[in-house]
Amino acid sequence: MASETGGLLSFDGSLPFLVTASHELKAPLALIRQLSLALGSELSDAERERIVSQITLTSERALRLTTDLSRSTRLEDSLFDLEPLNPRQICEEAVHELAPLYKARGREIRVASGHRPILAVANRDLLRRIVLNFGDNALHYTDGSAPVEFRVNTYGGDSVRLGVRDYGPAVPIDVWQRLSSQLGSGAQALHARPQSSGLGLYIAGQFARAMNGRIGATRHRDGATFYVDVMASKQLSLL
Amino acid sequence: MTKTPYVLIVEDDEWLAEQYERTLSQAGIRSEMVPHALAAIDAVDAKLPDALVLDLLLTGPNAFALLHELHSHADLASIPVILCTASADQLADEDVKAYGVHQILDKTTMTPGDLVAAIKKVLP
Numbered sequence: 001m002a003s004e005t006g007g008l009l010s011f012d013g014s015l016p017f018l019v020t021a022s023h024e025l026k027a028p029l030a031l032i033r034q035l036s037l038a039l040g041s042e043l044s045d046a047e048r049e050r051i052v053s054q055i056t057l058t059s060e061r062a063l064r065l066t067t068d069l070s071r072s073t074r075l076e077d078s079l080f081d082l083e084p085l086n087p088r089q090i091c092e093e094a095v096h097e098l099a100p101l102y103k104a105r106g107r108e109i110r111v112a113s114g115h116r117p118i119l120a121v122a123n124r125d126l127l128r129r130i131v132l133n134f135g136d137n138a139l140h141y142t143d144g145s146a147p148v149e150f151r152v153n154t155y156g157g158d159s160v161r162l163g164v165r166d167y168g169p170a171v172p173i174d175v176w177q178r179l180s181s182q183l184g185s186g187a188q189a190l191h192a193r194p195q196s197s198g199l200g201l202y203i204a205g206q207f208a209r210a211m212n213g214r215i216g217a218t219r220h221r222d223g224a225t226f227y228v229d230v231m232a233s234k235q236l237s238l239l
Numbered sequence: 240m241t242k243t244p245y246v247l248i249v250e251d252d253e254w255l256a257e258q259y260e261r262t263l264s265q266a267g268i269r270s271e272m273v274p275h276a277l278a279a280i281d282a283v284d285a286k287l288p289d290a291l292v293l294d295l296l297l298t299g300p301n302a303f304a305l306l307h308e309l310h311s312h313a314d315l316a317s318i319p320v321i322l323c324t325a326s327a328d329q330l331a332d333e334d335v336k337a338y339g340v341h342q343i344l345d346k347t348t349m350t351p352g353d354l355v356a357a358i359k360k361v362l363p
Contacts, residue, residue: 026325030346
């Protein structure tokens with residue numbers, strides 16, 4: 001549960017919010033700095049071009065996190081329009097946005113083929129940000145043996161589940177239990193998946209709750225699936 | 240004939256690892272990079288490095304798990320380690336000295352020259 005203390009948000013049982021946020025922003029900023037310093041050394045044109053592209057993609061990733069952060073602090077003041085929307089289209093937009101980053105990292109991302117999905121009732125921007133967050137997270141834990149996949153399914157009859165499956169090292173069970181209990185309720189970094197954004201997952205949980213949805217995760221032997229469940233549209237049943 | 244020094248880079252951000260490799264290569268130091276502790280054990284088994292550049296928070300077992308493993312083998316315990324971390328402000332040299340860590344470099348302030356200097360200091 002989030003509480004407000006002295007103007008700074010903090011989360012029960014976790015680090016103060018700003019400490020966690022600043023820690024998670026350090027990684028991309030440190031990388032951008034190191035890559036910028038590399039530009040001062042002797043490089044071929046191809047190497048220089050590659051490093052500039054890495055700087056651009058890393059800064060875009062950091063900006064996604066800062067944008068989500070500022071958006072999450074305004075959640076309680078705002079009402080978000082919920083509308084029936086095609087969840088597969090949201091996933092396709094996220095794949096389109098993340099594809100350059102994945103390609104630069106030698107990884108692949110795609111939307112799994114499947115049946116035409118039932119419409120979801122959600123806020124387009126928040127849902128897009130959640131799946132982008134999961135996609136960012138998956139990038140670092142997939143070993144390239146298989147593409148990261150966005151999957152859309154009907155869940156429990158009245159929900160739509162948008163999941164992002166990665167193929168990375170298995171998370172030890174004790175860490176997984178800690179992660180499961182933290183999903184949506186804390187902002188701690190996950191030490192067995194250090195680049196996975198505990199903060200990003202917290203924000204995704206906030207966004208999901210603002211749409212009456214929830215996030216969760218499933219552990220696999222060869223990776224994990226992070227998902228968001230949102231309401232399914234009933235509009236077809238009215239016809 | 241002088242032996243070319245060989246450094247193993249254990250860093251799960253491949254772009255950062257590439258940057259370390261490029262920096263060391265420009266200084267005439269050969270290196271290889273691996274993304275996590277388990278791959279590091281395999282790499283050390285295959286070829287004993289003269290030094291290790293090690294990230295603290297790795298995917299899967301972290302740096303301390305790897306250091307424990309290395310220290311449980313007499314022939315591996317003496318490999319000098321340079322720890323590169325964005326959490327350097329939370330670590331003291333004394334905390335990690337026992338693990339063979341010769342220097343902690345702060346990823347947020349270090350320069351390519353710092354890495355080369357740290358490695359050269361520990362090379363035989």
